[in-house]
Amino acid sequence: MSHAVNGVMFQFFHWFLPSTPSLWTSLRAEADTLRSVGIDAVWIPPPQKCASGTFSNGYDVYDHFDLGEYDQRGTIPTKYGRKSELHDAINALHGYVLQAGQLQKVAGARYIDVYVDIVLNQKFGGEPDPDLWQAIRVNPDNRTEEYWGTGYERGLIDIRGYTWFRYPGRGLRPSSFEWRARHFDSVDRVDAIVQNGAPFNDPDDKYIYRYLHNELGYVPADKSFGTWVSLEKGNFEFLSGADIDFGRFDVREELKYWGAWLAKEIGADGVRLDAVKHYTANYSREWLGHVRAQIGRPLFGVAEYIAGDTGPLHSYLTAVSAGGDYPQDVAVFDFPLRFKFRNASWAQDQFDLRDLNRDTMMAEQPAKAVTFVENHDYQYGRALDSHVREWIKPIAYAFILLRAAGYPCIFHGDYYGIDKTLDGRGQPSGKEYLDLLIKVRKQFALGEERYYSERSAAGWVRMGGVPGARGALAVVINIAGSGVRAINIDTGRVNKRFYHLATIKHTGSYAADGFLVVRSAYLQYGDKAEALWTGPDGRADFLADSACVTIWLEDGVGLN
Ligand SMILES: [Ca+2]
Numbered sequence: 238m239s240h241a242v243n244g245v246m247f248q249f250f251h252w253f254l255p256s257t258p259s260l261w262t263s264l265r266a267e268a269d270t271l272r273s274v275g276i277d278a279v280w281i282p283p284p285q286k287c288a289s290g291t292f293s294n295g296y297d298v299y300d301h302f303d304l305g306e307y308d309q310r311g312t313i314p315t316k317y318g319r320k321s322e323l324h325d326a327i328n329a330l331h332g333y334v335l336q337a338g339q340l341q342k343v344a345g346a347r348y349i350d351v352y353v354d355i356v357l358n359q360k361f362g363g364e365p366d367p368d369l370w371q372a373i374r375v376n377p378d379n380r381t382e383e384y385w386g387t388g389y390e391r392g393l394i395d396i397r398g399y400t401w402f403r404y405p406g407r408g409l410r411p412s413s414f415e416w417r418a419r420h421f422d423s424v425d426r427v428d429a430i431v432q433n434g435a436p437f438n439d440p441d442d443k444y445i446y447r448y449l450h451n452e453l454g455y456v457p458a459d460k461s462f463g464t465w466v467s468l469e470k471g472n473f474e475f476l477s478g479a480d481i482d483f484g485r486f487d488v489r490e491e492l493k494y495w496g497a498w499l500a501k502e503i504g505a506d507g508v509r510l511d512a513v514k515h516y517t518a519n520y521s522r523e524w525l526g527h528v529r530a531q532i533g534r535p536l537f538g539v540a541e542y543i544a545g546d547t548g549p550l551h552s553y554l555t556a557v558s559a560g561g562d563y564p565q566d567v568a569v570f571d572f573p574l575r576f577k578f579r580n581a582s583w584a585q586d587q588f589d590l591r592d593l594n595r596d597t598m599m600a601e602q603p604a605k606a607v608t609f610v611e612n613h614d615y616q617y618g619r620a621l622d623s624h625v626r627e628w629i630k631p632i633a634y635a636f637i638l639l640r641a642a643g644y645p646c647i648f649h650g651d652y653y654g655i656d657k658t659l660d661g662r663g664q665p666s667g668k669e670y671l672d673l674l675i676k677v678r679k680q681f682a683l684g685e686e687r688y689y690s691e692r693s694a695a696g697w698v699r700m701g702g703v704p705g706a707r708g709a710l711a712v713v714i715n716i717a718g719s720g721v722r723a724i725n726i727d728t729g730r731v732n733k734r735f736y737h738l739a740t741i742k743h744t745g746s747y748a749a750d751g752f753l754v755v756r757s758a759y760l761q762y763g764d765k766a767e768a769l770w771t772g773p774d775g776r777a778d779f780l781a782d783s784a785c786v787t788i789w790l791e792d793g794v795g796l797n
């Protein structure tokens with residue numbers, strides 16, 4: 238968790254960003270705004286050079302050590318900019334400016350943590366390897382099924398993968414490590430196949446090729462897919478590109494060395510570990526332990542383990558934070574909760590809101606849950622109907638920002654909106670309502686929580702009464718297709734007036750002004766349009782309109 242009480246994380250990128258202006262430049266320009274609205278930590282995308290140069294989003298790693306500094310893959314900057322611009326952006330988030338060649342702390346500037354995206358599973362863009370390397374064909378849908386024996390497209394083969402990474406454009410610093418076939422577990426594209434001494438052509442995209450051996454004399458002699466990886470598809474070690482073999486000591490050491498180098502080089506305060514279900518959880522632990530020891534200061538860690546159920550997430554947390562000689566603290570993104578938001582946004586009246594509080598990390602391991610509504614992998618335009626529909630976003634964000642559990646993360650596209658030329662549809666900006674929710678989180682989402690849920694509406698009170706709390710807060714969310722709903726809440730506040738702070742709804746538009754934040758009286762609430770009173774038992778029916786979230790604040794000092 239962030240050092241801040243009620244910390245808020247921000248994912249500062251989405252999938253369809255253009256490469257100009259560079260993201261690092263935009264981030265630097267936005268640093269003061271992010272600071273002023275209450276952001277505590279910013280998750281930045283993978284900063285290293287990738288196979289498709291300025292077209293890569295950061296996950297097809299070519300050279301971990303090129304942060305937009307060397308002429309490789311046809312470009313010096315990455316999609317997100319030059320290394321110098323990355324430094325400038327991080328300095329701005331940390332509250333420093335460069336003056337006459339010296340970094341100066343800006344008086345009073347709050348420090349915003351920087352979490353960097355760490356891609357350890359795969360590499361892309363290598364040259365055809367000088368060596369043929371022995372392999373076996375594997376069924377992509379069931380990785381335990383290997384095509385041994387004799388017959389067409391069966392048996393031992395030698396392949397030339399795109400597994401040679403030697404970095405002439407960078408040279409031998411900060412690392413002289415040269416990647417070759419022996420450093421990988423598997424590939425899905427090959428330059429050549431040789432079988433029984435003759436060239437052979439497999440159909441494209443039909444197989445994964447698993448390498449069988451390390452070089453002569455290496456221990457272990459044989460390669461294998463890892464344990465403590467996801468067992469979807471039999472064994473989910475391979476994701477894409479050239480899959481790195483963490484069964485090797487030299488590989489483990491090289492990427493730990495890189496991790497410590499990167500964290501020191503850019504002053505990272507945390508990491509977001511990409512695709513952890515595709516390499517052994519033991520390496521997440523080993524890598525975090527090494528980097529933390531090397532940099533000698535706290536390093537937040539959150540892992541991307543995509544799962545619809547919490548079971549695999551608990552297993553991963555156990556392996557990393559309770560396994561081995563040096564267990565490492567780590568959090569996980571709450572994908573089960575995010576998929577519920579997605580499903581609720583499509584099912585609306587058919588969705589049972591009581592499910593939001595079941596089978597989620599927020600419910601089952603709240604201190605390890607990074608909660609979120611949308612991300613770069615699921616946003617509109619990525620896959621058919623994978624996105625969370627706009628109408629539910631204020632409701633979902635209220636659920637993660639105003640509840641007691643979890644460390645919430647706001648998505649760039651949800652905050653700034655997305656121009657329709659980028660994603661094909663457009664997305665409205667949620668800045669107005671998100672700024673308000675962050676404020677309410679910081680000042681009122683404190684103290685004991687009491688939560689109530691019915692099928693289409695739910696509500697909760699935060700009772701305050703702790704340092705920093707400005708009073709009690711009641712929130713109602715309503716996913717019904719029509720009609721105002723009431724949730725009876727025991728506020729613990731007897732005969733108290735709660736005023737209508739805001740009702741937030743989507744107008745149906747994908748243009749910039751697609752969300753409506755009603756801050757004055759909400760006429761559909763009748764005699765409760767401006768305020769309501771709790772009874773002598775502390776209870777009241779709190780209201781929200783259909784497809785809305787409504788926030789009620791205890792009368793008193795009010796929102797600052
Ligand atoms: Ca892997």
Ligand SMILES: [Ca+2]
Binds near residue numbers: 460462463482483484
């Ligand atoms: Ca392996």
